[in-house]
Amino acid sequence: MALSVSPPLSELRQSVAIRLNMGQQVATSTAQHPVIDEYIRQAFNLLVRDANWVILETTVEVDLIDKQHEYDVPDQIDVGDIREITVQNKEKFEFLLHAGVEYYERNAYRIDRGNKENDGQLPLRYVVEDKLLKIYPAPDAAEYPKMFIRGRALPRAPYKDDDRAFIDGEAHIAQAVVSLKRHYNMTGADNDERILARHLGNIRAAQSDGEVTQIGPTRSSRFDGGMLDDRALFYPDFDPDVASLYRRGGY
Numbered sequence: 321m322a323l324s325v326s327p328p329l330s331e332l333r334q335s336v337a338i339r340l341n342m343g344q345q346v347a348t349s350t351a352q353h354p355v356i357d358e359y360i361r362q363a364f365n366l367l368v369r370d371a372n373w374v375i376l377e378t379t380v381e382v383d384l385i386d387k388q389h390e391y392d393v394p395d396q397i398d399v400g401d402i403r404e405i406t407v408q409n410k411e412k413f414e415f416l417l418h419a420g421v422e423y424y425e426r427n428a429y430r431i432d433r434g435n436k437e438n439d440g441q442l443p444l445r446y447v448v449e450d451k452l453l454k455i456y457p458a459p460d461a462a463e464y465p466k467m468f469i470r471g472r473a474l475p476r477a478p479y480k481d482d483d484r485a486f487i488d489g490e491a492h493i494a495q496a497v498v499s500l501k502r503h504y505n506m507t508g509a510d511n512d513e514r515i516l517a518r519h520l521g522n523i524r525a526a527q528s529d530g531e532v533t534q535i536g537p538t539r540s541s542r543f544d545g546g547m548l549d550d551r552a553l554f555y556p557d558f559d560p561d562v563a564s565l566y567r568r569g570g571y
């Protein structure tokens with residue numbers, strides 16, 4: 321079964337309200353928002369350990385800063401489960417960064433020497449230390465303006481309207497509805513709870529089959545200049561050792 325990605329809090333709130341027959345009321349007035357939002361967060365806290373949400377992946381876009389090699393790992397990505405980092409040039413071609421940096425590589429890239437004449441380049445490697453992502457060499461942001469970090473989406477309780485919880489959306493809505501029906505003394509909570517249990521069972525079955533859901537832009541959607549072969553990207557105007565940079569095989 322296909323996983324339904326949890327929508328932003330604003331959409332989650334409205335979906336919950338519709339199932340409570342409060343859709344119009346919640347759409348035109350904010351009076352019930354604090355109560356519904358609190359139960360949405362309670363639903364998250366109940367569900368976050370109820371299934372293994374590693375089947376959710378996300379890709380986060382980061383703006384590169386000229387000659388800066390340290391960046392914060394985005395909050396929505398599990399720092400211990402980064403699966404791919406690429407840098408995109410101004411022509412929208414992407415370059416894969418490889419994990420791990422040896423001391424002699426840092427010296428070769430002249431980062432540790434603080435050399436003010438060191439020009440920005442195409443980053444080739446990365447390392448994560450204390451939730452800091454360090455890329456080497458430091459980028460030429462005019463030529464390479466974007467970085468994409470793909471990894472496990474880190475579940476988190478939503479507080480702002482555009483926050484996503486990164487758990488299954490249908491499960492999140494159903495759990496909030498069950499709790500709110502009990503809060504408002506509405507009928508039907510028991511039936512909704514049975515539907516939720518069945519849905520969670522389907523999610524666990526999907527996980528056992530190795531299902532993965534991608535959240536955010538995929539490689540093909542980020543490239544609008546033509547078709548790219550994921551097994552070997554073309555690197556224009558750069559040739560330090562092209563054979564070592566090509567990515568072979570699929571995901």
